[in-house]
Amino acid sequence: MESTNVLDGRRLAVVVIGAGQAGLSAAYYLAARGLRPWTDFVVLDANDGPGGAWRHRWDSLTLGRVHGIHKLPGMDLEGPDRDAPANRTVPRYYGDYESRFGLPILRPVTVTGVAADGDGFAVTTDDGPVAAASVVNATGTWDSPYRPHYPGAERFAGRQLHTREYRDAEQFRGQRVLVVGAGTSALQFIQELDARGADTVWAARRTPQWTSRAFDRDWGLNVERAVSARTREGLAPLSVSAVTGIPLTDLYVPDIRRGLLAWRGRIERFGAHTVILDGPGPDGVSLPGQGEAQKIIDRSMVRALPGRAVGSTASQADRRWEVPIDAVLWATGFRAHLRHLSPLQIREPGGGILMADDGVSAVRMPGLFLAGYGASASTLGATRAGRKAAMGALRSVPESAPAG
Incomplete structure (x- = not known):
């Protein structure tokens, strides 16, 4: 793994925050479209190993009991055992993926703040600052558990x-x-x-x-439409079960x-x-x-x-x-983990972030892309969102792409 001396305040083209399904997908497409790992972009991961939130799941949660693991771009999850613990199988898959494609993952690095800085962003972390022309936020929900209040x-x-x-x-x-x-x-x-x-x-x-109802392709599209309709209005996304129902x-x-x-x-x-x-x-x-x-x-x-x-x-x-x-x-779910984006002041009165029709572009903050937020919170949606976010981030990078 590369040294974290890349976090010295210099300006990169793109910083990806989070190394789960959406973050890895975004990193893959950034590299595939010509950005140089470590020189033009990095991925910051708060975990001490691959797997994103999957590495923290309970041991009895097997692949056969999850909603599904969608493959990452360019590499299948080979012959998964439905009885295998998800908290070991998925991190191993993610780790192999990072190695195969040489993705520039820095860990453990926690992002503490993202602020606008001229025509780009200043990203502060517990291991130093870094600047970027564009930011792909792929932090998911695991670090923001929700617990409702009840009297007593x-x-x-x-x-x-x-x-x-x-x-x-x-x-x-x-x-x-x-x-x-x-x-x-x-x-x-x-x-x-x-x-x-x-x-x-x-x-x-x-x-x-x-x-x-069968959880088929039409069902999935209807779920995405329902969630996207809320995020396009700046409302907080609904929980998965509130939209999908329980099979x-x-x-x-x-x-x-x-x-x-x-x-x-x-x-x-x-x-x-x-x-x-x-x-x-x-x-x-x-x-x-x-x-x-x-x-x-x-x-x-x-x-x-x-x-x-x-x-x-x-x-x-x-x-x-x-x-x-x-x-x-x-077992009351999670909310999107976005506290580090607070300095950008992009929360809407409805509690969410106003998203463009593509589902990943933050309307009020050009150059910021949210992958794995709202309709893209599932693994299938996260893979697609990672690609969309990467393409958007590339369009936000000046022609003279920043090198180190």
Whole structure:
């Protein structure tokens, strides 16, 4: 790996921030179109090894249980084993890719700020400054976990952790775990916890968006259109499950039927060792509406929750149930990791960044490209976005491309 003395304040053509799917794709196309690695462009990665966010996933997440890994340009992921841990297989693939194409990855280097500087950008890092005519931001979401606020959560005396901190289910054996979230990560955590002898309670802010629709090419295009429509208005991107729904596949249907994957309702508030849910009813066994899973659940198999009915009125007691719990697992997703772009002041009132029709160009900051943001957050979208961002960055570089 090249020495980080490239970060000496001199001006490069392009700085790519992030070495996940989008960042590697962008780097590939920059090199393929003639920019010289280390001299004209570099990739800054905050991780201490290849793999992006994949290197931090929990061990039980296999390739067969992820939404899919799209190949990087110019190199396939050869014969992937669906039962192999994603946190080892994908980093190995990324590392081999970096080596094959000689990509200029500097790591670990954390970008702390990006500011406008004349007709380019000043990038500050924990290892020195660097200037660039153009910036491709490909930082994904992993470093910005989202945890919603609920009354009393700060006073809960048990353990609380987010998807980002989850490693395995064995540590929760014999405990009752409240799993919060409406996406596939929440479902897989529930299944794994149950298999390891933990008792689970599933809660989320909304009814699970189960769908029997095939996740085909048309579905993917419709998802991208829905997300792109928001980013073109400067709105914050929606979560994946909010747009895609959750597939009613054989991975989940048997556990829906037996009541393991039964949504118990919304959280009202926490106690020191309990949570009050709005949904279980006066007996702790009634269920709120389950969306498309309603017709699948065998209600005779749904177990009653321990605890008691609560409420100052009879109608409240008909819905609310206080459940004793030992831990909370927040499977509540992530937000785009963009704090380092704050000096550019490009956030819109809607919470997002106004994007051009190409999905990667920041409208209010020419020369800045966001790959893996919004519609390109999936691995398929990230690969395409990396290419688009690279092409845009090349157009932003002056004819006399800056060399060292």
